[in-house]
Amino acid sequence: MSEGQIARVLVVDDQTVVREGLVLLLRLLPGIEVVGTAADGAEALLLVAAERPDVVLMDLRMPRMGGVEATRRIREEHPGTQVVVLTTYSDDESVFAALRAGARGYLTKDARAEEIAEAVARVRRGDAQLDPAVQRRLLEMVSAGRQPRDLPDGLTPREAEVLEAIARGRSNAEIAKELYITEATVKTHINKLFAKTGVRDRAQAVAYAYRHGLATPAG
Structure with a gap:
């Protein structure tokens, strides 16, 4: 890949072992450069301002500032940076809160490396990428005519x-x-x-x- 195709990624997760594992994984994937890691949403905001990553991989449940609020702030203050939620939680409340905050992708932590790479590439292009279970829940709610609020x-x-x-x-x-x-x-x-x-x-x-x-x- 040419240098222009490299996606600059920031990893945000409050668990050190998860952050380090994601960094190791991402460094094995073509087209991705890890530009930093953050342990919570507040730290993520500072690093996004400093590093201007293309994509943030964002956990949801974190101290000081959670992923939903951090996503909202990032999208408001740095619209050139996209957010992919990568979390353990796939319940409706978490999904809709993250999507309303501006996340373009939503994956659970059992996602394969290829799925993470695809999500990074897709949201960087302005597309969306949702975990299959999350996508199914959204379709079910739309087909049933229900609203998440x-x-x-x-x-x-x-x-x-x-x-x-x-x-x-x-x-x-x-x-x-x-x-x-x-x-x-x-x-x-x-x-x-x-x-x-x-x-x-x-x-x-x-x-x-x-x-x-x-x-x-x-x-």
Whole structure:
């Protein structure tokens, strides 16, 4: 590759072993030059201003400043730098927050090296690159006519999804299987949505879902 095709990349992750591993991996890939690493969003902003990378590989959950806020700031202050989220989290709330902040790519950390390289190349050209599972979730929500915001009582999209499943009479185990999450995660979502909506049991949750148009009674 010619020098003009080299993508200058900044790696942002709060875990040292992950940062170092990504740097080692990226240095093996053609067309990529690592120009720096940052341990949080605040440090990333300083390095983007100093190094002007083409692409930032951004983690989401970090101290001081998380990836969503850092992405928003980078896109506002340095529009020539694109952001690819590379994270453990693929839940609806994380995905939509990152995309609304201006991320052009979203990959989970089990992505293959070739997928990371492709994402870097695509977002640098102004295209988007999404993890297949993330892309499928977006398509499902679009086809269902649902929006990732404006839910009642501060419910997240995932909490609304769990609530809708409860209204369909699904057990925690069935919800976990449908949404590809653990039963423990289902219970966490239920506890949160109960607290937000003020319902005390599943019967009240079903009534709430019907009342707010989050589910439709059968028949």
